[in-house]
Amino acid sequence: MTPVTLLTGFLGSGKTTLLSRLLRSPDFRDTAVIVNEFGAVSLDHDMMDTADETIVTLGNGCLCCQSSSDVARTLAELRRRRAAGEIAFRRVVIETSGLADPVPLLHALGSDGVVAMDFVLAGVVTTVDAVAGMATLDRYTEARRQVAMADVLLLTKLDLDGAMDAALREQLAGLNPSAIVMDAGAWRGAVAEGLLEATAQRPLPLALGARHSHRYSTISILRDRPLPALAVPLFLEGLAAHLGSRLLRLKGLISLTETPGRPMVIHAVQHMIHEPHWLPDWPSADHRSRIVLIGHDLPAEWPEHLLDAIEAETLSATAERADRMSLAL
Amino acid sequence: MDDTEVLSRLHMLLSSSLALWGAGEEVVPTREDDALLLRLPGNAAIVVTSAPVEMREIMRWSVTYPTGRIRRCSSILGVLDAVRDALGCHSDDAMGIRIGVTGVVS
Numbered sequence: 008m009t010p011v012t013l014l015t016g017f018l019g020s021g022k023t024t025l026l027s028r029l030l031r032s033p034d035f036r037d038t039a040v041i042v043n044e045f046g047a048v049s050l051d052h053d054m055m056d057t058a059d060e061t062i063v064t065l066g067n068g069c070l071c072c073q074s075s076s077d078v079a080r081t082l083a084e085l086r087r088r089r090a091a092g093e094i095a096f097r098r099v100v101i102e103t104s105g106l107a108d109p110v111p112l113l114h115a116l117g118s119d120g121v122v123a124m125d126f127v128l129a130g131v132v133t134t135v136d137a138v139a140g141m142a143t144l145d146r147y148t149e150a151r152r153q154v155a156m157a158d159v160l161l162l163t164k165l166d167l168d169g170a171m172d173a174a175l176r177e178q179l180a181g182l183n184p185s186a187i188v189m190d191a192g193a194w195r196g197a198v199a200e201g202l203l204e205a206t207a208q209r210p211l212p213l214a215l216g217a218r219h220s221h222r223y224s225t226i227s228i229l230r231d232r233p234l235p236a237l238a239v240p241l242f243l244e245g246l247a248a249h250l251g252s253r254l255l256r257l258k259g260l261i262s263l264t265e266t267p268g269r270p271m272v273i274h275a276v277q278h279m280i281h282e283p284h285w286l287p288d289w290p291s292a293d294h295r296s297r298i299v300l301i302g303h304d305l306p307a308e309w310p311e312h313l314l315d316a317i318e319a320e321t322l323s324a325t326a327e328r329a330d331r332m333s334l335a336l
Numbered sequence: 337m338d339d340t341e342v343l344s345r346l347h348m349l350l351s352s353s354l355a356l357w358g359a360g361e362e363v364v365p366t367r368e369d370d371a372l373l374l375r376l377p378g379n380a381a382i383v384v385t386s387a388p389v390e391m392r393e394i395m396r397w398s399v400t401y402p403t404g405r406i407r408r409c410s411s412i413l414g415v416l417d418a419v420r421d422a423l424g425c426h427s428d429d430a431m432g433i434r435i436g437v438t439g440v441v442s
Contacts, residue, residue: 316345322337
């Protein structure tokens with residue numbers, strides 16, 4: 008399977024500069040890049056210093072506003088060309104326009120059967136300008152959504168006068184405390200593989216409960232006791248039914264009663280739940296379930312109350328069924 | 337997990353759900369014996385009761401609307417849906433869950 012990384016970030020935040028650097032590095036060989044630009048003339052493609060034929064520029068317009076089939080079609084074409092021996096690549100990066108909302112793109116990656124034959128989502132990487140980032144986040148919803156959706160936040164321009172490192176990190180933590188934050192200069196691209204798993208394994212933010220910034224909030228749920236497996240899809244269904252588009256992302260590392268030694272990793276973009284998978288072992292001595300919800304106008308206590316009620320009902324139903332079976336024997 | 341605990345957790349969930357649906361100021365759920373009662377303006381009420389144990393393979397809850405209509409539910413999610421419907425708190429935000437066809441890189 009070929010990992011696909013979504014590289015996003017607001018206008019001028021340094022996505023193209025970052026990609027240009029990465030494409031020259033040996034670590035980033037064998038990467039197909041899908042570039043999307045918002046404007047009448049393609050510039051980003053020309054600004055990338057490479058003769059590699061695996062850079063594809065999508066048509067004009069914001070990628071997230073186009074039919075999701077554009078992304079699927081482009082990936083299918085890359086797959087066809089690779090199969091025909093015309094190009095070779097081991098990973099894909101999709102660079103969005105600065106105004107793109109990553110959510111529809113992630114839906115496209117998660118819902119197309121042809122894409123799923125060869126491509127899997129590696130994660131969302133968002134660049135944030137360390138000089139202008141705070142003002143941008145204050146002003147633009149698109150920028151806040153890009154940060155809220157990220158698995159990794161890369162700070163660019165940290166070497167410039169006026170760069171705000173600590174204050175910006177604090178603001179980013181308010182929007183998305185579950186993301187890895189690092190200096191863009193230290194990112195070598197290779198860490199894109201396994202991003203989702205890496206972020207799911209990270210300890211929860213110290214401040215449990217809800218954090219808020221610009222109507223965006225994060226809710227962290229921590230459970231000492233393993234959950235019955237049946238409770239998980241019911242919980243996700245309840246979130247989708249009652250939070251709908253307010254919920255941007257959900258990540259979880261969950262201890263299940265049925266598989267206590269192997270935590271389940273779940274990952275959702277809005278109501279789209281990606282196939283869960285199980286780690287071979289717990290990454291640390293902390294075996295508690297942890298679930299992080301990121302969205303806007305999230306009700307602080309409701310998700311935990313939902314999980315409490317579903318857990319109780321599931322345990323009760325399981326016990327009643329066991330009683331009935333023992334009586335029948 | 338006994339019935340009392342399940343009902344207690346449903347009570348908490350309904351209380352915070354009413355706030356989520358924007359009905360928290362008008363309606364407050366109260367617990368009365370083995371039922372939850374949501375009194376509406378005008379002395380009407382929505383009543384949520386758990387089904388007898390012998391019925392629970394088929395249904396676990398009953399929600400009685402102010403009109404007298406009864407909706408049977410097989411889970412707490414059904415109760416939420418029925419109460420929201422009885423209150424007329426329909427949401428444009430509601431989405432059905434979708435299972436993605438892709439996995440994640442491991």
